[in-house]
Amino acid sequence: DAKTTQPPSMDCAEGRAANLPCNHSTISGNEYVYWYRQIHSQGPQYIIHGLKNNETNEMASLIITEDRKSSTLILPHATLRDTAVYYCIVRVASLDNYGQNFVFGPGTRLSVLP
Amino acid sequence: DAGVIQSPRHEVTEMGQEVTLRCKPISGHDYLFWYRQTMMRGLELLIYFNNNVPIDDSGMPEDRFSAKMPNASFSTLKIQPSEPRDSAVYFCASKDRGSGNTIYFGEGSWLTVV
Numbered sequence: 001d002a003k004t005t006q007p008p009s010m011d012c013a014e015g016r017a018a019n020l021p022c023n024h025s026t027i028s029g030n031e032y033v034y035w036y037r038q039i040h041s042q043g044p045q046y047i048i049h050g051l052k053n054n055e056t057n058e059m060a061s062l063i064i065t066e067d068r069k070s071s072t073l074i075l076p077h078a079t080l081r082d083t084a085v086y087y088c089i090v091r092v093a094s095l096d097n098y099g100q101n102f103v104f105g106p107g108t109r110l111s112v113l114p
Numbered sequence: 115d116a117g118v119i120q121s122p123r124h125e126v127t128e129m130g131q132e133v134t135l136r137c138k139p140i141s142g143h144d145y146l147f148w149y150r151q152t153m154m155r156g157l158e159l160l161i162y163f164n165n166n167v168p169i170d171d172s173g174m175p176e177d178r179f180s181a182k183m184p185n186a187s188f189s190t191l192k193i194q195p196s197e198p199r200d201s202a203v204y205f206c207a208s209k210d211r212g213s214g215n216t217i218y219f220g221e222g223s224w225l226t227v228v
Binding site for chain 2: 043106
C-alpha cells in the first residue's frame with residue numbers, strides 16, 4: 001500500500017472550514033484514499049473515500065488532486081465535536097480485499113478552538 | 115443497527131489473571147477484526163476473521179493471546195496470563211465483503227493490567 005504523510009497537528013476555529021492535507025505521492029492507479037477519524041475514547045469512524053473524483057457526503061468533502069498524489073479532507077463548518085485524530089489511508093478496494101494490514105498511521109490531531 | 119458491540123468497556127485486572135474480551139459484530143458482516151491501540155504503537159491489527167475463520171493472526175503478539183469466533187455473531191479475544199504491558203484499548207471491528215475498506219469499529223475495551 002502507498003505510504004501517506006500527514007501533518008501531526010492542526011488547529012481550526014469553530015465554524016470555519018478545516019482543511020486536512022494528506023500526501024500519497026506513491027499511490028497506484030487502483031488505490032483509493034480513505035479517511036477515518038478517532039474522537040477521544042471512541043473507536044475510529046469512517047468518514048469518506050474516493051478514487052480520483054472529488055467526493056462529498058454529509059460529513060465532509062474529499063478533494064483529490066488531478067495527479068492523485070495528494071488529497072484534502074474538508075470539514076466545511078468545524079464544530080468542537082470535530083476535535084479528533086484524522087487518519088488518511090490509501091488502500092486497494094476490491095471485493096477480495098480483506099482489510100489486512102489496514103494500517104492507521106499517526107494521523108493529524110485536529111483541535112477545533114472556540 | 116446497534117453497531118459493533120464490545121464488552122467489557124473497562125477492565126482492571128491483576129497480572130497473571132485471564133482476560134476475555136467479547137465482541138458482537140454488525141449483523142450480516144462477514145469480516146471481523148481485532149485491533150489494539152496504545153500510545154507507543156498506535157492502532158495495530160492483531161487478527162481478522164472471514165466467515166468465522168481466522169485468516170491472518172500475524173499481528174497477535176505472542177502465545178498468551180488467542181482469539182476465537184464460534185459463530186457469525188460472536189468473537190472473543192483472550193489473554194492468559196495477562197501482563198502489565200498488555201494494558202491498552204482493544205477494538206473490535208467488522209465489515210461486509212462488499213464495503214471495501216469501510217470498516218466499522220466498536221467503542222473499545224479499555225484494559226488495565228496492574
